[in-house]
Amino acid sequence: MEHTEKNHLHIAMFPWLAYGHLMPFLEVSKFLAQQGHRISFISTPKNLHRLPTSSLSSLIKLIELPMPAVDGLPQSAESTADIPINKVPYLKKAYDKxxxxxxxxxxxxxxxxxxxxxxxxxxxxxxxxxxxxxxxFTIVNATSMAFFGPPSELLAGQRQRPEDFTVVPEWIDFPDFNVAFKLHEMVSHWDSMDDEVSDFRRLAGVIQGCDFVATRTCPEFDGDSLSLLPILYGKPVVPVGMLPPFLQEDQSEDDTWLVLREWLDKRREKSVVYIALGTEVTLSQEAMHELARGIEKSGLCFIWVLGNRQVAQGPDIIPVGFETRVRDRGLVWRGWAPQLRVLGHSSIGGFLTHCGWSSVIEALGFGRVLILFSGASSDQGLITRLMHNKRVGLEIPRDDRDGSFSSEAVAESIRQVMVDREGEPLRANAWAMKEVFGNLDLNNRYLDEFTQFLETWPTSMS
Known part of the structure; x- marks a missing residue:
């Protein structure tokens, strides 16, 4: 194909049908457009309408593909946010269509x-x-990708049961490395897989068939795994950096943020725990009540954001009388909250998180120490172990088989991370991570290198 002046390219983007995938793809699109490349961002109508498009470059064109109908998938569903985890296999069937x-x-x-x-x-x-x-383009880090292994292992390896993923694989021999799933996390993930085409087969197919792999990480954080992946895949693996979001100073302030900021402004620096389990994590009422009791027992100030999926479980999802008992030091917020603004406020000291990679990146971009509570979806369990091993957070102890936990464990973990002396190294390590996760110049350098990879790669021949 002939390119215009300066070898400007036409690049199509085709993310998976989940907001946590759409946004990293959009961030990469915006950077590529800044370099003069044309972008066709392709997805279904509902997903494209969810994107923040007010300031998109004219070089980015949104292209709608109608969502195919599939028996078992609700008619209005176009993303993982629209369905429970046991309906995700039907979404994958629709995606294949x-x-x-x-x-x-x-x-x-x-x-x-x-x-x-x-x-x-x-x-x-x-x-x-x-x-x-x-x-x-994998939106997860290189360590998670290394754990899943080469295509040959994904297609016909020794790991055939959830239990097989609870140990470190033989091809990873890094010192003091103990990143693996807990059994309850893999059992949960099994529920989201399509029986006809497993996630392992999907992953093997894209790794084998692509020209190269790009991953959302950087060698300053993920060096060992980034060196291992090209060996496992037999092709180049290029980091695109962390894609850290940034707060625009001139961004309008909505009413939600004004209320939250007023509450935060009254608290001491680094004294508040921010608690958010993402938009798609669903805990049982029993687990939510146990978590609430732990938050209360910690005795610390907190903001707890309940996402729409958690709110939809009904008013009893929070224990009766909980909000009254903690009203002097705690705020329960229902629905969407501007997470990046909250994390950036000086009174926030730590983040109790489900360990989605985007949320972890946002928190460490501000140096916020992590209280790790795996959402048991995708690679969140691996991220939990990785952050615990990197000593930028502490994992709340849970039963390996069923994921249960005690309010005492929650309270002790929060206090250790936030205020206890033994948590000082964790707080210091998390603060130091700002220089990697929040460093726009560093991360843009990797996007530059990724762009150069695209620009200099030989043209494919059909």
Whole structure:
């Protein structure tokens, strides 16, 4: 294909149908557009409408593909946020049905590259046939990717049961490395897999078929795993940095933030625990009550954000009388909250998190120490162990088999991380991580290198 002046490219982006995937793909798109490349950002209508598009470059074009109907998937569902975890396999079946309309879209375009996600195992084959280069962009870190191993292991390896993922794999021999899943986390993940095409087969397909792999991390944090991945995959693996979000000074302040800021302004520096378990984590009422009792027993100030999915479980999801008893030091907020603004406030000292990679990046970008409570979805268990091992946080002890925990363990973990003397090294380590996770110049350098990879890679031949 012939490119315009300065080798400007036409790059298609095709993320998985989850907000936590769409946003990193959009951040990479924005950077590529700043370098003069044209972007076709392809997804279903509802997902595109969810994106913050007010300040997008004119070089980014949003392309809608109608959501295919699949028996078992609610008619209005277009993302993981719309369904419980046991319905995710139907979403993957619908995603696979996008192969034909996406192929038609690509056939009638001048796309040079397609940047895709883990679920579209069929896409590298389509791209190769059409003479389009492809890169698999994994929104997780290199350590999580290394844990899952090479394509040969993913397709026909020794790990066939959830129990097999609770030990460190043989190809990882880093010193003092004990990052693995707990059994309850893998059992939960099993529920989200399509019986016909497992996540392992999907992952193997995109790794084998793409030209190279890009991952949301950097060598300053993830060096050992970044060195291992090209050996496991037999192809280049390029870090794009952490894609840290940043607060725009001129950004308008909505009413939600004004209320939260007023409450935070009255608290001492680093005295408040921010608690948020993401938009898609669902705990039982029993677990939510135990968590609430632990938060109360800690005796510390806190803001607890209940996402829409948790609010939808009903008013009894929080123990009766809890908010009254803690009203002098705690605030329970229902619905969406501006997490980045909250984490950036000086009164926030720590973050009790479900360990989604984006949330961890946001917190460490401000140097906030972590209280680790795995959401038991995707690689959140691996991130929990990794952050615990890196000593930037402390994992709340839980039963390996069923994920249960005690309010005493919650309270002790919060206090140790936030105020106890033995937590001082954790707080210092997390604060130091600002220089990696919050360093825009450092992270943009990796995006620059990723862009150069795209610009200098040989043109694919169909």
């Amino acid at each position: 996008l192969e034909l309309p996406l192929t038609h879209c690509l056939e009638h375009s001048d796309v040079d590259w397609i940047v895709h996600d883990f679920a579209s195992h069929w896409l590298p084959r389509v791209a190769t046939r059409l003479g389009i280069n492809s890169v698999y």
